[in-house]
Amino acid sequence: MKSKLIFSGLLVIGMAFTSCEKCAECHYDGPNGQVEIGEYCGDDLKDIETSGKTVGGVNYEVHCHEH
Amino acid sequence: MRAKIGILIYILFSFQLHAQEIEGRIINTDTKEAIPFAKVGFPDINIFTSTNEKGEFFFDHLPETLLKIKVTAFDYKVLVKEVNLSTQEKLIIELTPLHTVFEEVKVTAAEGRIQRENITSVAIASKEELFQTGATTLGESLNHIPGVQASSVGMGISKPIIRGLSGMRVVTYNNGLRIENQQWGSDHGMAASELGLGKVEVVKGPSSLLYGADALGGVIHFIDEPYLQKGKSDAYVSTKFESNSMGTSNEAGFRIHKGKWRANIHANYINHADFQLPDGQFIKNSRFWGTNFKTSLGYRHKNYQLNIRYQMSHSRLGIPGHSHNENPEALDFISTQRERKGTLPAQYNLNNFLLIENTIFFSRSSLLVELGNTNSDLQEYDEKVTLPFTHLNVNNSTYNIRYSYKLTENIGLKTGVQGMAKINRNRFPSSSMLIPDANSFDNGAYALVDYEVGDWRLQGGLRYDIRYLSALSSADLDSSLISNINPNAMNRTFQGINYSAGFVRNSKLTSIRFNASSGYRAPHLSELKADGFHHGSLRYERGDENLKSEHALQLDLALELHFDHLEVVINPYYNRISNFIFLNQTGEYEGSFPIFEYDQTDVAHLFGGEIGIHYHPHRIHRLHINSSFSTTIAETQNGDPISLMPQPNWNTSIRFDIKNKHKISLKNIILEHVYHLPQNRIGPNETFSVDYHLLNLATHLSIGKTEKISVSTGIRNLLNTNYRGHLSALKNLGLSQPGINAFVSLKYKIK
Numbered sequence: 001m002k003s004k005l006i007f008s009g010l011l012v013i014g015m016a017f018t019s020c021e022k023c024a025e026c027h028y029d030g031p032n033g034q035v036e037i038g039e040y041c042g043d044d045l046k047d048i049e050t051s052g053k054t055v056g057g058v059n060y061e062v063h064c065h066e067h
Numbered sequence: 068m069r070a071k072i073g074i075l076i077y078i079l080f081s082f083q084l085h086a087q088e089i090e091g092r093i094i095n096t097d098t099k100e101a102i103p104f105a106k107v108g109f110p111d112i113n114i115f116t117s118t119n120e121k122g123e124f125f126f127d128h129l130p131e132t133l134l135k136i137k138v139t140a141f142d143y144k145v146l147v148k149e150v151n152l153s154t155q156e157k158l159i160i161e162l163t164p165l166h167t168v169f170e171e172v173k174v175t176a177a178e179g180r181i182q183r184e185n186i187t188s189v190a191i192a193s194k195e196e197l198f199q200t201g202a203t204t205l206g207e208s209l210n211h212i213p214g215v216q217a218s219s220v221g222m223g224i225s226k227p228i229i230r231g232l233s234g235m236r237v238v239t240y241n242n243g244l245r246i247e248n249q250q251w252g253s254d255h256g257m258a259a260s261e262l263g264l265g266k267v268e269v270v271k272g273p274s275s276l277l278y279g280a281d282a283l284g285g286v287i288h289f290i291d292e293p294y295l296q297k298g299k300s301d302a303y304v305s306t307k308f309e310s311n312s313m314g315t316s317n318e319a320g321f322r323i324h325k326g327k328w329r330a331n332i333h334a335n336y337i338n339h340a341d342f343q344l345p346d347g348q349f350i351k352n353s354r355f356w357g358t359n360f361k362t363s364l365g366y367r368h369k370n371y372q373l374n375i376r377y378q379m380s381h382s383r384l385g386i387p388g389h390s391h392n393e394n395p396e397a398l399d400f401i402s403t404q405r406e407r408k409g410t411l412p413a414q415y416n417l418n419n420f421l422l423i424e425n426t427i428f429f430s431r432s433s434l435l436v437e438l439g440n441t442n443s444d445l446q447e448y449d450e451k452v453t454l455p456f457t458h459l460n461v462n463n464s465t466y467n468i469r470y471s472y473k474l475t476e477n478i479g480l481k482t483g484v485q486g487m488a489k490i491n492r493n494r495f496p497s498s499s500m501l502i503p504d505a506n507s508f509d510n511g512a513y514a515l516v517d518y519e520v521g522d523w524r525l526q527g528g529l530r531y532d533i534r535y536l537s538a539l540s541s542a543d544l545d546s547s548l549i550s551n552i553n554p555n556a557m558n559r560t561f562q563g564i565n566y567s568a569g570f571v572r573n574s575k576l577t578s579i580r581f582n583a584s585s586g587y588r589a590p591h592l593s594e595l596k597a598d599g600f601h602h603g604s605l606r607y608e609r610g611d612e613n614l615k616s617e618h619a620l621q622l623d624l625a626l627e628l629h630f631d632h633l634e635v636v637i638n639p640y641y642n643r644i645s646n647f648i649f650l651n652q653t654g655e656y657e658g659s660f661p662i663f664e665y666d667q668t669d670v671a672h673l674f675g676g677e678i679g680i681h682y683h684p685h686r687i688h689r690l691h692i693n694s695s696f697s698t699t700i701a702e703t704q705n706g707d708p709i710s711l712m713p714q715p716n717w718n719t720s721i722r723f724d725i726k727n728k729h730k731i732s733l734k735n736i737i738l739e740h741v742y743h744l745p746q747n748r749i750g751p752n753e754t755f756s757v758d759y760h761l762l763n764l765a766t767h768l769s770i771g772k773t774e775k776i777s778v779s780t781g782i783r784n785l786l787n788t789n790y791r792g793h794l795s796a797l798k799n800l801g802l803s804q805p806g807i808n809a810f811v812s813l814k815y816k817i818k
Contacts, residue, residue, distance in 0.1 A: 024452045046453040064452045065411035 028060035087129040091158030105140035130370040130428030186569040188271040200763035201810040213677040213695040216713040218794035223355030223384035224256040231699035232284025240288040244422040247463040248443035251593045260359040263333035265292035272621035273586025275565040283619045294329040302817040311808035314339035329365040340407035345789040345806035357382030374424040386412040397801030415446040432472040439465040458494040479517040486510040502592040504539040527568040534561045551599020563587030578627040590614040607657040619644040639676035647671035652752035668703040675699035689724040710750030714743040739763040759790035783808040
């Protein structure tokens with residue numbers, strides 16, 4: 001019983017500290033208002049935040065958090 | 068050479084390695100009858116026990132030395148006195164019966180004396196007292212202590228203010244370990260949690276003598292709850308719910324004392340959604356969550372005591388007040404819907420603290436050797452989810468060696484050396500640096516002499532400190548990273564000689580205390596090197612590399628009157644700070660952010676005081692009325708008010724203790740009234756604050772014959788007052804503080 005409890009405790013702690021992929025809904029502020037561009041995760045999320053989105057030759061800064 | 072080493076080792080270990088067994092009896096001084104179930108203990112070594120039905124107690128494995136013993140029993144006056152454990156005589160301790168019972172007399176950790184005997188102005192509050200009306204955070208709870216308030220950015224971030232001073236001027240200690248956690252930032256909160264907390268000691272005013280540089284405003288010392296009595300163990304789980312933020316706090320703890328070993332372990336998890344304003348709307352992104360873990364391990368063998376303490380905290384704090392509008396209004400920061408999911412901007416804090424404390428007891432002295440390490444990692448995310456705006460890490464290693472010696476029955480001496488090595492580093496990737504990478508090294512040495520004669524106690528001490536600060540060059544880095552700082556390298560040395568002298572005289576009816584103490588504070592990196600936005604503080608800050616050290620001298624006088632049913636405390640003070648550094652709002656703006664410059668005035672005068680009463684009506688022994696008034700007035704040598712001073716405040720609490728033995732047993736009912744007076748003494752470009760009243764109500768009860776379940780419930784801001792604290796960063800955004808908040812907490816003792 002004691003070993004089961006210790007194992008369960010370690011499992012809970014392990015799960016708590018396990019990182020999961022970060023995802024967020026992103027948008028940019030276009031000339032006619034906010035434009036939603038969907039959910040991005042992991043490296044894609046990092047890339048879109050760094051590079052922004054180019055639409056019609058214009059590069060817009062992408063925001064991936066709510067206002 | 069070998070002979071010399073051998074002699075040195077012999078001298079070091081030539082103290083008597085004997086353990087002492089002590090037995091004793093507690094009796095009534097009038098009737099000489101035994102007092103059963105009295106609590107007896109030695110605060111210096113953190114062990115306590117209770118007397119049996121015959122008033123007898125027993126301790127083993129005690130060091131053969133002079134120690135303070137503390138004895139408490141219901142309806143008796145608390146006794147604290149020094150006993151010589153090397154005499155092996157049976158201890159007979161007599162307690163004086165009391166007609167009325169005031170709160171338990173508290174013993175300070177630093178001096179091991181009861182509050183009334185301290186020469187410096189020390190306030191002590193237990194965790195139960197701080198949270199008696201359900202404060203949400205530890206920072207908020209400190210408002211309970213006269214002379215102490217908290218500034219805040221939303222609900223998750225709060226900083227203590229002692230007599231008008233805060234930030235780098237208030238040093239935080241945790242069980243003797245100095246905490247360094249980027250406290251220079253107004254949006255960088257206290258790295259302390261109520262988890263496993265026993266009590267808080269607040270030293271008001273310059274305290275450099277015992278606590279080192281920077282403590283100009285004072286010291287807040289968080290002390291964990293003590294270990295259990297020998298042979299005992301206990302465990303508990305608790306949960307708390309708050310209606311205003313739909314917040315929960317869940318906690319578990321376990322304590323054990325077996326043989327020479329003792330351990331305490333605690334953990335909690337806290338989660339709050341956005342806080343609700345009095346009008347029913349919500350402060351956007353005021354949500355926060357966090358988890359804390361704390362453990363202490365103690366070992367005692369003969370004359371040696373070891374404590375190892377470790378603490379981890381991880382939190383995510385929303386920073387309200389974010390908008391992309393060029394001219395934002397209060398409405399931009401408010402929502403009609405409560406949210407809990409993480410959003411930006413946000414602050415992530417990860418703190419790890421470790422302390423190893425060794426004490427060796429000799430026959431008339433003791434040697435304390437403490438080694439500690441704190442690591443504080445702070446990330447602020449502003450616009451990008453994957454790239455922090457700034458990522459700071461500060462690692463601080465400390466040492467503290469103190470030798471306490473009883474020269475004669477009346478004269479005590481404390482000497483010591485303290486120091487720390489602090490490494491500030493920016494971590495990458497991040498967008499910007501708020502302070503450059505830097506190393507600083509502090510060393511200090513001090514001596515303190517105590518003299519007691521009759522009702523008098525006199526104390527005097529001297530200390531020397533030196534700090535080497537080296538800011539590394541950031542000129543090679545990308546220009547976008549260093550746009551908020553001065554990137555040039557800088558090396559400076561700061562020195563300070565400080566002193567403390569004073570006396571206290573205690574008689575049956577009166578106590579009078581006077582103390583003059585000095586302190587010094589070297590300017591912080593941020594004050595020297597800032598040159599850009601600090602989003603968390605909602606302003607643009609500009610530093611000055613040529614700032615000088617601040618030096619403070621405080622004169623503190625206290626008069627206490629002790630009657631059977633009334634206690635009165637009057638405590639005025641005057642604090643003179645040379646080269647006072649302050650943030651001056653220039654009136655200019657960079658975008659929507661006001662520009663503040665670090666400036667220095669030749670002299671700043673801070674004066675004020677605390678007045679308090681504690682009243683027990685004669686015919687209603689269980690009714691306690693506590694009331695205290697605190698105020699601080701601060702101005703430059705020209706008489707110009709200094710910014711960001713707390714509002715004068717009047718705190719009154721009425722507590723009725725109930726004694727009953729039912730299965731559901733009501734313990735007490737508490738009504739608290741807090742009145743903040745207007746703040747009309749403001750700095751340039753600062754705005755006035757009006758007065759406001761707050762009312763808090765709480766009750767505590769227990770369930771079961773053995774009181775296994777404790778319940779606390781109540782309502783904070785009972786009148787749903789719409790108020791803006793003078794020191795709240797949200798005030799600048801036109802936002803009020805949270806409205807009415809009902810809470811209920813449950814604690815279950817598993818064993």
